Amino acid sequence: MNIGTYSFEEYMERIQAFHGSTAPGMIAGGIMVTIARGHLPKGEIFDVISESGHCLPDAVQLLTPCTIGNGWLKIVNTSRYALIFYNKYTGAGVRVYLDAHKLAGFPAVRGWFLRELPKPEQDLGAIVQEFKRAGQAIFGLQKVQVKPEYIQGEKKVRAAIAICPVCGEAYKSNLGDICPACRGTAPFLVVQDGGDA
């Protein structure tokens, strides 16, 4: 079984390097990316939505040009284990999901996916072997139409940048008179202002 342009073993090495561990979700994600790309028209310029923030976004970032930082990958957390690949201009695309109803013959994958087994009792080796045996058979596929807010429309006018009168930092001026952080969304408190780096 190949994952994208990698052999399964090469992909396992790439997971370790990028994600830090050979998590089952990265193996599932690799197969899901491979299925999705196989169902897109050749040469399609696609964007991706991940319905989970766990593992799946990293499989997309390893195997496609789409990253969180370049905006071609978005996370819309529905708590489901699914990836949507779609034409960024029309929104037409495919959705691939891990299908809980197809796991009867794959107890190790099932134990992990449905959390039937506590983590220390999960057997990673068995999970990997079951994924290799299952291949694409445990996934579902849908044709979907992505909602307009995720489709690239007319070129938006980019907001001007303002300097926040409270913190003194740059932010998008269309977000208000002071920046979102100074309105209370900052995830931290300043202990000491160093000024220079």
Next chain:
Amino acid sequence: MNIGTYSFEEYMERIQAFHGSTAPGMIAGGIMVTIARGHLPKGEIFDVISESGHCLPDAVQLLTPCTIGNGWLKIVNTSRYALIFYNKYTGAGVRVYLDAHKLAGFPAVRGWFLRELPKPEQDLGAIVQEFKRAGQAIFGLQKVQVKPEYIQGEKKVRAAIAICPVCGEAYKSNLGDICPACRGTAPFLVVQDGGDA
């Protein structure tokens, strides 16, 4: 100037491969990561918060073990151009930001960062040269204490997985009787249910 363990030129190649373009924000981000790591205790096990979803998360993912999919990188969008590196258990850390008040001698960077120039008029070559000349001089540094919700506390009990009675897919049972997507957050409409991948 080095970016992480790369020479500037090597880093530019890595940006192109991972992010798809040598965006100014990736250069800023690379310098910011380098500053932040230089101010962390040696061997610190850190998490990262990016205050912007543009470019910065990709610089973190290229240069550190922290990714969106492994959970060690989070995006808390305040619209400011800043990264926070912090001890994942105590929340003590450093915050690095691009300081708009230090850009007087760097017109190309300023034109990009404050959007004073429309994109087609920005000179990427000049921006790159100014970043190389500026190095760490155009960034600010703060010691910060990250809020408790971003710190790793007692091991949480992981929610059981349920099968949604509407869509039939697996989701975290603590999110309600039906999954979030079936309550209206799905970013798409199903056009055709393929069933098997």
